[in-house]
Amino acid sequence: MTSARSKWIFGGTAGLVFAFLYLPLALIALYAFNKTTVNAWPFPGFSTRWFTKLWHDPEPKDAAWLSVQIAFFSTCVALALGTALAFAFARFHFFGREAVNFAVTLPIILPGVITGVALASFFLFTGTELSLRTVVIGHTTFCIVLVFNNVLARLRRLPLSYAEASRDLGATGLQTFRFVTLPSIRTALVAGALLSFALSFDEIAVTFFLAGADTTTLPLWILGAFRNSRSLPEVNAVATCILIISLPMIATAAYLMRDEGAAGRIVEK
Amino acid sequence: MDGYLGAGQRLIGGASRRALPWRASRFLYAHPRGRLALLLGPGVLWLLVFYLVALFLLLLTSLWQQDVFTAELVHRWTLSNYTKIFSGQDGLWLRVFGRTILLAAIVTVMDIALAFPLAWFMARVAPPRWRTLLFLAVVVPLWSSILVRIFAWRTILGSSGVLNSMLQEIGILSHPSSAFLYNEKAIAITWAYVWLPFMVLPIFTALEKIPDSYLEASRDLGAGSWTTFKRVIFPLAVPGVIAGSIFVFSLTMGDFVAPQLVGGGSQVLGGAIKDRFGVAADYPFGAALAMLTLLTLTVFLTITSRAGAKESL
Numbered sequence: 001m002t003s004a005r006s007k008w009i010f011g012g013t014a015g016l017v018f019a020f021l022y023l024p025l026a027l028i029a030l031y032a033f034n035k036t037t038v039n040a041w042p043f044p045g046f047s048t049r050w051f052t053k054l055w056h057d058p059e060p061k062d063a064a065w066l067s068v069q070i071a072f073f074s075t076c077v078a079l080a081l082g083t084a085l086a087f088a089f090a091r092f093h094f095f096g097r098e099a100v101n102f103a104v105t106l107p108i109i110l111p112g113v114i115t116g117v118a119l120a121s122f123f124l125f126t127g128t129e130l131s132l133r134t135v136v137i138g139h140t141t142f143c144i145v146l147v148f149n150n151v152l153a154r155l156r157r158l159p160l161s162y163a164e165a166s167r168d169l170g171a172t173g174l175q176t177f178r179f180v181t182l183p184s185i186r187t188a189l190v191a192g193a194l195l196s197f198a199l200s201f202d203e204i205a206v207t208f209f210l211a212g213a214d215t216t217t218l219p220l221w222i223l224g225a226f227r228n229s230r231s232l233p234e235v236n237a238v239a240t241c242i243l244i245i246s247l248p249m250i251a252t253a254a255y256l257m258r259d260e261g262a263a264g265r266i267v268e269k
Numbered sequence: 270m271d272g273y274l275g276a277g278q279r280l281i282g283g284a285s286r287r288a289l290p291w292r293a294s295r296f297l298y299a300h301p302r303g304r305l306a307l308l309l310g311p312g313v314l315w316l317l318v319f320y321l322v323a324l325f326l327l328l329l330t331s332l333w334q335q336d337v338f339t340a341e342l343v344h345r346w347t348l349s350n351y352t353k354i355f356s357g358q359d360g361l362w363l364r365v366f367g368r369t370i371l372l373a374a375i376v377t378v379m380d381i382a383l384a385f386p387l388a389w390f391m392a393r394v395a396p397p398r399w400r401t402l403l404f405l406a407v408v409v410p411l412w413s414s415i416l417v418r419i420f421a422w423r424t425i426l427g428s429s430g431v432l433n434s435m436l437q438e439i440g441i442l443s444h445p446s447s448a449f450l451y452n453e454k455a456i457a458i459t460w461a462y463v464w465l466p467f468m469v470l471p472i473f474t475a476l477e478k479i480p481d482s483y484l485e486a487s488r489d490l491g492a493g494s495w496t497t498f499k500r501v502i503f504p505l506a507v508p509g510v511i512a513g514s515i516f517v518f519s520l521t522m523g524d525f526v527a528p529q530l531v532g533g534g535s536q537v538l539g540g541a542i543k544d545r546f547g548v549a550a551d552y553p554f555g556a557a558l559a560m561l562t563l564l565t566l567t568v569f570l571t572i573t574s575r576a577g578a579k580e581s582l
Contacts, residue, residue, distance in 0.1 A: 006494070007394055012443035014390035017383050021410055021465060024421035027431070028413070031424060040429035079380035081312040088308035091300070102311070103316045109515060110566060113322070113539050114327075118545050121330045124342065124552070138377060141319050172294035186530045202415055204526060209546055220418045225528065232537020246412040254405055 029151070032236035039232055050237040060238055070132060070217060071200035072073035072140035078196050079189065082147025083142070089148075089169040090155035107142040112205025120209040130212035143196035150192035154185050187256040194253045198246060205263060309427035324563075331556035340550055348559035361542075366561065369538040372457055373521040375515050379461040384513065385506075391469075394475035407469050415463060419527050422459045426450040426531070451533025459527045464520050468513035475509025476502070511573050518569055522562055538562050 054060060085104060089097070107115050119138050119199035128134060162184070168177040204219040211220060224236065225231045297304045327543035331350050350562045375549060391403045410418065426449035431510025433449070436442040449455060467548050477504065487497040522529045532540075 010390040010394045012441040013386040018389040027421050039424040041431040084308045085312040089491050092305045113523040118323035118327040121326045172291050239414045243413040
């Protein structure tokens with residue numbers, strides 16, 4: 001199978017698919033330096049003025065700050081709920097296990113628009129005003145599974161004897177958790193948290209239905225900015241900044257999950 | 270190991286205290302059911318209220334009506350939202366439904382075709398020490414704004430875009446063509462692009478697990494490359510293909526951003542639902558469309574999981 005010829009064929013095809021994956025990204029970065037407001041080819045010329053404009057423009061920065069807050073709160077709640085669920089699955093056999101597993105996974109299998117309109121109907125029914133809080137509730141719902149998957153995978157490989165030894169030495173459950181279990185699942189927690197944070201930060205389908213009038217997250221700001229052709233290169237500048245900021249985060253997540261075997265968990269959304 | 274010793278010393282100190290945490294912990298140690306309830310309760314309650322009850326309310330909303338004048342939701346039962354899908358507006362909604370399923374199927378097949386050779390290269394052809402790097406290279410695009418990645422296709426396919434300029438330079442086109450953007454083909458390409466990593470990763474994971482000996486055995490038994498692919502590699506990759514297809518099909522069925530940005534006027538289910546809950550403000554009908562999407566995905570999930578189960582026998 002790995003004759004020299006097939007090696008070249010697969011190498012070439014893989015190269016083309018990678019080109020397909022990266023051409024749009026390259027264009028985004030290139031047009032962030034656009035001299036004009038028209039995203040036309042050939043490239044109109046270089047300028048860094050959109051980064052200068054972005055630096056002085058409060059709107060995208062406020063939106064980004066709001067997105068950071070939402071991602072932070074959603075991640076915190078998802079960490080607590082997802083970790084607890086993972087412990088229940090790793091340490092207990094109980095009735096309805098499959099059903100709970102299905103309910104945890106469902107928000108990530110079904111498209112965001114379903115979660116969004118379901119919660120929108122829910123909040124309409126309960127008369128809750130749409131705000132930052134409703135967005136956090138929506139995001140948490142699909143972030144739980146990310147933490148759950150990561151922590152459960154780690155717990156399955158962790159021998160129960162460590163915790164038992166700690167209990168035999170007289171530690172309380174909290175102390176065992178604090179000094180024995182937590183250090184061994186710490187990297188899985190960080191990886192799960194990074195994934196939740198990143199997914200929440202870029203989320204649009206759920207957010208669209210749950211954001212109040214003054215809850216303009218960064219993706220909602222970007223969606224609005226597309227309508228105004230004068231700010232297009234500025235949007236590209238925003239996207240380039242996001243990519244540059246998230247690169248170390250990807251590297252961290254990948255590094256933390258390297259011993260998990262199926263590195264695919266990094267995006268098993 | 271230092272950490273363990275240090276922890277041990279602290280533990281001895283903790284045991285002598287008869288504080289509330291200690292008693293709570295002892296109670297939970299003696300009552301595993303209580304421990305389970307404490308671990309399971311909050312998460313299950315959250316998902317029950319904010320997902321399952323919410324889905325149930327979506328179902329109820331689809332069976333309610335909207336007051337024509339005040340646009341307020343009236344809790345009066347009706348099936349008219351569903352009959353409207355099947356007979357309303359000269360079959361417009363059935364066409365929207367058919368178009369969405371067709372696009373989702375095409376995009377899924379496109380992504381399988383693109384992902385398979387790439388995943389094979391990553392898992393079996395490239396030197397193992399490249400693997401992490403190649404893996405990261407597939408993941409990186411997911412971490413930049415999805416909206417901007419979708420919008421980039423306007424820059425590529427637009428009438429003053431990259432593709433048009435290049436085709437004119439080569440001499441294939443004499444003047445810019447508007448045939449590339451604002452149609453269903455543009456939506457399909459954009460979707461295939463944004464969801465591709467979700468197909469590559471599960472196939473890669475499946476292919477990575479195939480033992481070399483299987484391929485050698487196949488060759489020793491006289492099978493050619495094609496037979497080995499058909500009889501050994503593909504069946505073993507099916508779980509990965511199914512996992513990827515579930516993601517791609519489902520994401521495609523629900524997305525409203527790509528149709529809005531590169532799709533021109535062509536309506537799909539995701540966009541229609543979004544409009545009912547947004548500008549058109551017709552929640553009951555939007556809820557009915559969402560239930561239709563949910564039903565379609567349930568059927569799809571059932572079929573694919575059956576196919577997967579059969580393959581693994």
